[in-house]
Amino acid sequence: MSxxxxxxxxxxxxxxxxxxxxxxxxxxIATILALDHPATPLRLYRHAAGLTATQTVNAFHRLADTAGAELRESRLYDYENWPKAGRRPSPYTLHLLARIYGTQPxxxxxxxxxxxxxxxxxxxxRRTDA
Known part of the structure; x- marks a missing residue:
């Protein structure tokens, strides 16, 4: 990280x-952080939750019950930089990240x-009951 x-x-x-x-x-908290930090909502929510990329990836693998091929830190950064760069996260990924961060996808x-x-x-x- 720079x-x-x-x-x-x-x-x-x-x-x-x-x-x-x-x-x-x-x-x-994510809304408040957005006032001072020009970042995507996905990155702001990670920061609002107080998690590092490593912590987020580890939590993702626990929820998805995977061993590590599903999400890596570099891919998380790609998702966090999209749409200006990087890659668009799948709906499945957004659902898991929302659970980790305590919000809706x-x-x-x-x-x-x-x-x-x-x-x-x-x-x-958009569903709130998922």
Whole structure:
């Protein structure tokens, strides 16, 4: 991680810990972090949850019951950089990441990002009972 990226993570972890202690939800924290950090919602939610990429990948594999081929840190970074660079995450991946971060899958995307998915996937990502 670059020095700037690491400092951003440290700042976000500190702020999110403070905000969680004061009763803010992960969704509220991600919104607050977005005011100071120009990043995709997917990255902001990871920071709001106070997780490193390694911690996120490990949690992903526990939920998916996989041994490591499903998601690597480099792929997580690709997802977090999309749509300007990187790759678009699958709906399945977004569902698992949302569970890890304590939010809904659609919250991990901007409306423009959500619009790139097929209508049935948009519906599944917006569902709150999944």
């Amino acid at each position: 020095g700037t990226g690491y400092q951003t993570l440290i700042d976000c972890r500190r702020r999110s810990r403070y905000l969680r202690q004061h009763g803010f939800t992960i969704d509220q 659609a919250c991990l995307l901007t409306p423009a990002m959500l619009a790139t998915y097929a209508p049935r996937d948009q519906y599944a990502l």
